[in-house]
Amino acid sequence: MSPRLRTIGVLAASVAFAATTLTGCGGSGESASTGASTSAAVKVGLITKTETNPFFVKMKEGAESAAKQYGAELLTAAGKFDGDNAGQITAIENMVAAGVKGILITPSDSKAIVPAIQKARSAGVLVIALDSPTEPQEATDALFATDNFKAGELIGRYAKAAMAGKPAKIATLDLAPGVAVGQLRHDGFLKGFGVAEGDPSIVCSQDTGGDQAKGQTAMENCLQKAPDINVVYTINEPAALGAYTALKAKGREKEVLIVSVDGGCTGTKAVQSGQIAATSQQYPLKMAESGVKAVVDYAKGGAKTSGYTDTGVTLITDKPATGVEAKDTAFGLANCWG
Amino acid sequence: MTATTTTQTPLANEPSPARRLLLTPTAGPLAALVLACVFFSFSTDQFLSGGNFSLIIQQVMVVGTLAIGQTLIILTAGIDLSNGAVMAFGGIVMAKLAVDSGLPPLLAITAGLAVCAGFGLINGLLVTRISLPPFIVTLGMLNVVFALTHIYSQDQTVTGLPAPLTFLGQTFSIGDTAVTYGSVLMIGLFLFFAYLLSQTAWGRHVYALGNSPEVARLTGIRTARLTVGVYTLAGLVYGMAALLLVSRTGVGDPQAGQTDNLDSITAVVLGGTSLFGGRGLVIGSLIGALIVGVFRNGLQLMGVPSIYQTLITGILVILAVTVDQLSRRRTR
Numbered sequence: 260m261s262p263r264l265r266t267i268g269v270l271a272a273s274v275a276f277a278a279t280t281l282t283g284c285g286g287s288g289e290s291a292s293t294g295a296s297t298s299a300a301v302k303v304g305l306i307t308k309t310e311t312n313p314f315f316v317k318m319k320e321g322a323e324s325a326a327k328q329y330g331a332e333l334l335t336a337a338g339k340f341d342g343d344n345a346g347q348i349t350a351i352e353n354m355v356a357a358g359v360k361g362i363l364i365t366p367s368d369s370k371a372i373v374p375a376i377q378k379a380r381s382a383g384v385l386v387i388a389l390d391s392p393t394e395p396q397e398a399t400d401a402l403f404a405t406d407n408f409k410a411g412e413l414i415g416r417y418a419k420a421a422m423a424g425k426p427a428k429i430a431t432l433d434l435a436p437g438v439a440v441g442q443l444r445h446d447g448f449l450k451g452f453g454v455a456e457g458d459p460s461i462v463c464s465q466d467t468g469g470d471q472a473k474g475q476t477a478m479e480n481c482l483q484k485a486p487d488i489n490v491v492y493t494i495n496e497p498a499a500l501g502a503y504t505a506l507k508a509k510g511r512e513k514e515v516l517i518v519s520v521d522g523g524c525t526g527t528k529a530v531q532s533g534q535i536a537a538t539s540q541q542y543p544l545k546m547a548e549s550g551v552k553a554v555v556d557y558a559k560g561g562a563k564t565s566g567y568t569d570t571g572v573t574l575i576t577d578k579p580a581t582g583v584e585a586k587d588t589a590f591g592l593a594n595c596w597g
Numbered sequence: 598m599t600a601t602t603t604t605q606t607p608l609a610n611e612p613s614p615a616r617r618l619l620l621t622p623t624a625g626p627l628a629a630l631v632l633a634c635v636f637f638s639f640s641t642d643q644f645l646s647g648g649n650f651s652l653i654i655q656q657v658m659v660v661g662t663l664a665i666g667q668t669l670i671i672l673t674a675g676i677d678l679s680n681g682a683v684m685a686f687g688g689i690v691m692a693k694l695a696v697d698s699g700l701p702p703l704l705a706i707t708a709g710l711a712v713c714a715g716f717g718l719i720n721g722l723l724v725t726r727i728s729l730p731p732f733i734v735t736l737g738m739l740n741v742v743f744a745l746t747h748i749y750s751q752d753q754t755v756t757g758l759p760a761p762l763t764f765l766g767q768t769f770s771i772g773d774t775a776v777t778y779g780s781v782l783m784i785g786l787f788l789f790f791a792y793l794l795s796q797t798a799w800g801r802h803v804y805a806l807g808n809s810p811e812v813a814r815l816t817g818i819r820t821a822r823l824t825v826g827v828y829t830l831a832g833l834v835y836g837m838a839a840l841l842l843v844s845r846t847g848v849g850d851p852q853a854g855q856t857d858n859l860d861s862i863t864a865v866v867l868g869g870t871s872l873f874g875g876r877g878l879v880i881g882s883l884i885g886a887l888i889v890g891v892f893r894n895g896l897q898l899m900g901v902p903s904i905y906q907t908l909i910t911g912i913l914v915i916l917a918v919t920v921d922q923l924s925r926r927r928t929r
Binding site for chain 1 (some may be wrong): 651655751846852855894904
């Protein structure tokens with residue numbers, strides 16, 4: 260047998276192996292989402308930014324349980340990295356080819372995804388944005404999301420009240436330039452705190468990409484620039500924990516107030532242990548559940564859902580400040596994600 | 598077929614055309630592609646249709662085109678980690694010049710192509726003149742170009758592109774199947790480079806260089822000039838990938854292409870081209886790209902989460918490289 264013929268043999272065997280592995284996985288995956296392979300089941304697509312972020316994992320869980328409840332079949336896909344627009348376009352095309360009635364999507368790039376969404380909609384597919392809006396927002400039929408401005412505002416008001424009149428030196432650890440979610444939370448925080456952009460009390464602003472390691476680096480750099488920082492706004496809890504690590508290295512973790520947004524289980528535990536003072540908790544499970552329900556309703560002859568649905572946000576802290584409504588971490592841990 | 602076999606009386610030990618096809622490094626990947634298609638045809642109703650195949654080709658046209666440039670470089674025993682970033686920059690240049698600077702679209706496209714070829718030229722010069730390893734040169738260039746993309750675009754997606762920039766994303770019909778113009782361009786490029794590599798002296802020199810730079814030099818090939826030419830030409834091809842990307846997505850996207858360097862290497866390796874240089878066919882890279890596209894599409898139609906696609910691709914890549922290594926050991 261020549262080496263080349265052997266090559267063919269090996270590759271053929273590998274594909275056969277891959278195929279068997281997949282039928283195994285596919286089988287269990289389908290039974291998890293559909294229960295039965297009824298040919299009449301409504302197909303619902305869920306496209307997240309990435310496959311691995313706990314926020315999207317929870318979202319997928321919510322969609323799966325809702326799909327089971329309503330007898331729908333759930334197809335899932337994700338970009339390879341946060342910002343992978345081409346990957347999301349490919350997923351939309353494949354889902355339309357698979358015959359979905361509706362697509363739930365957390366757009367990685369709010370503008371760049373719009374042409375692909377328009378194509379899907381003109382093919383009669385209901386498209387709902389989850390978590391973050393497209394630009395323009397009307398590019399999708401509907402938006403189910405956290406009010407990110409309000410999420411920022413809640414922790415801003417909390418931080419203002421908790422400072423009780425002490426002069427503030429603020430660091431903001433932001434997401435990335437040009438991303439709506441990050442901008443809304445940032446602006447909401449400033450409004451809640453009652454300062455304008457460019458106010459001298461904001462001594463440092465850095466992008467973290469919502470990443471813990473980058474959050475730590477950013478905080479270290481901010482402390483170099485302004486060692487007397489006493490309020491830290493963070494885009495999410497990983498960035499907050501990174502900031503905490505940097506502050507602890509300087510022995511300043513007890514004197515600095517860290518506030519954040521997300522309400523993930525790790526983050527909520529950090530609120531419980533006092534590393535983070537307060538966080539605005541959001542509800543990815545609910546976004547996905549409402550999305551699946553809307554698609555199933557539409558498939559059964561109901562109207563297309565439209566407009567913006569606020570899926571709610573709750574301030575979680577164990578050190579409530581006067582005049583700011585909040586729930587404790589027991590509530591937070593019962594409702595956290597990830 | 599019969600005519601060619603009878604007129605060219607083959608030498609006694611020369612294999613027949615059918616057997617020669619089986620002996621090419623592309624035969625294994627082709628068999629894998631066909632098997633995957635057969636498997637998905639039986640697994641899901643929607644897979645086997647002209648429209649779906651057209652969709653798959655459209656979805657691989659960007660990475661497929663990048664893989665052409667990558668193949669050229671890998672055939673010289675080099676590697677290019679910067680191609681996705683160069684493409685993203687080329688796309689932003691085209692989109693911004695056309696939209697923000699108001700240049701005529703065709704001039705903007707030409708500028709984008711030239712910029713990409715320019716980065717290829719720089720890579721080639723660094724590899725030959727300073728004798729830096731291609732891996733390091735292109736790793737550095739990846740970061741440089743990534744940063745330039747974000748600085749030049751100010752992280753803003755460019756929308757509202759003029760028609761010539763999105764033309765390749767439009768479709769025409771063959772029967773009732775919609776085919777994207779970009780798919781045709783990609784296939785045309787593959788055929789062109791297949792011809793260039795197999796039928797011209799330049800192509801044979803590329804293989805010779807990959808097999809042994811020293812021997813190539815001693816036979817009178819100007820290896821440094823050839824290498825610079827290969828990197829520049831690859832850059833130009835990345836520019837065409839940039840145009841395909843812009844027309845496919847309809848926007849200039851500074852975040853684009855972040856994994857496309859590895860995806861194009863994946864396509865080349867799955868296509869049976871040796872990472873050690875001097876062996877492989879550019880058509881194999883098309884097959885490699887299609888294997889990835891077929892798995893992505895087929896698994897999605899079956900309702901399998903996309904993470905399994907990544908798993909399968911990983912397994913196939915390791916298998917392909919193993920096969921290459923084993924068959925090299927045997928022929929040695």
